[in-house]
Amino acid sequence: MFLRNNSSVIRTQREFRRRFPHRPAPIGRTIRRFATRLEATGSTLDRPKSGRPRTGRSAENIDAVREDVEECPETSTRRRATQLGISRRTLQRILVKDLKMFPYKTQMTHQLLPADHRARLDYCQRVINLNLEEDDFPSKLVMSDEAHFHLSGHVNKQNTRFWGTENPRIIQETPLHPLKVTVWCGICVDRVIGPYFFEDAGGNAITVTGERYRTMLRKFLIPSLDEFGLEHIWFQQDGATAHTARDTMDLVRDAFPGRVISRFGDFPWPARSPDLISPDFFLWGFLKSRDHNITSKYANLT
Structure with missing residues (x-):
């Protein structure tokens, strides 16, 4: 392409992008290097290197790394390199280039008990049946939940680095009890109802109790x-103690007669199932x- 386009890097890159739209075009220095090598040797391949061949990524090392990873996949690259007697850089090249492996992080989820699987399945099937039996059921469903928002921000040490010739000794002070706000929201098909902030008369965050939750409802x-x-709303709430207290359930049943999705409600809510609600x-x-870093709770949540 480079020779055919009168040694123009720009035209070569444009033609490359047209022919290979999903691959990044090489930079000018790479293009000129390939063209020079092609004119001098008739090939774009690297010239044979002199001296003793490097054996770090040998077939034996690749097999050893593969077997070691299959036996213990969670071992760090630093410890694995020491155990196998190869450099860490060689190990990383073998993992990525030869074995096509990549590091993955553990995903944290809620623990489910043996009975939870059947309860969740029965709940989902009942929702499907209710959607078929009742006209426009999704528009009559309100799903609710609370969440905590920290107001002081959070510094992840693993993602924060300071480069310099000396250690700057930077310290991030954090309060013993960080400021936070507790927010309630409800979601229906076309709107978010809320937010509602649980706070005292001075604007300070307070915990959610049965009495405070009933105040929010009223x-x-x-x-x-x-x-x-x-109208004719189906109201969903999880099984938190403040939600399922006797006085709270009496209020919820009066406000949504026969249409309560909750523990002790008309429609049982499966425990340990936060992934089944919209919030x-x-x-x-x-x-x-x-x-x-939410510095103004009303500005960021409304």
């Missing part, structure tokens, strides 16, 4: 549903990914 959720004109599945993660 003074915020039920008036909001009336304001939006939402945990989408809303909280979306808000925290948009702004990790």
Whole structure:
């Protein structure tokens, strides 16, 4: 391409992108080096190297690394290189270039007990049946949850580095009890109901108790549903103690007769199932990914 385009790097890169749209075009220095080698030797291959051949990535080492990884995949590259008697750089090249392996992190999920699998499956099947039996069921469903948002920010030491000729001795002070705010939200098909902040008269965050949760239901959720004109609503809440206290359940049953998805409700909610509700599945993660350091709770959550 380079020779055919009158030794123009720009034209060569354009033609390369047209022919290989999913591959990055080589830089000018690489293009000229290949062209020079092609004119001098008739080939773009590297010239044979003189001296003793390097044996770090030998077939024996590759097989040894493969067997070691299959036997103990969680061993660090530093310790594995020491155990196999090869350099860490050679080990990394064997893992990536020869064995096509990459490091993966452990994913943390909620623990499920043996009975939880059947309960979750029965719940999902019942939701499907209810969607078929009741007209426009998704528009009548409100799924709710609370979440904590830390106001002081968080520093990840693993992702923060300071380069210099000397150690700057940088220290990040953190409070013993970091400031946070507890937020409640409800999600229905076309809107987010909330946020509602659990706080005292001075604007300080407070824990969610049964009494405070009932106050939220009376003074915020039920008036909001009336304001939006939402009727015959199915209300979902998880099995937190504040949600399922006797007085709380009496209030919820009166507000949503026969349409309560909860522990001790008309529609049993399976325990340990945060992934089955919209706030945990989408809303909280979306808000925290948009702004990790929430300095103004109303500005970032409304």
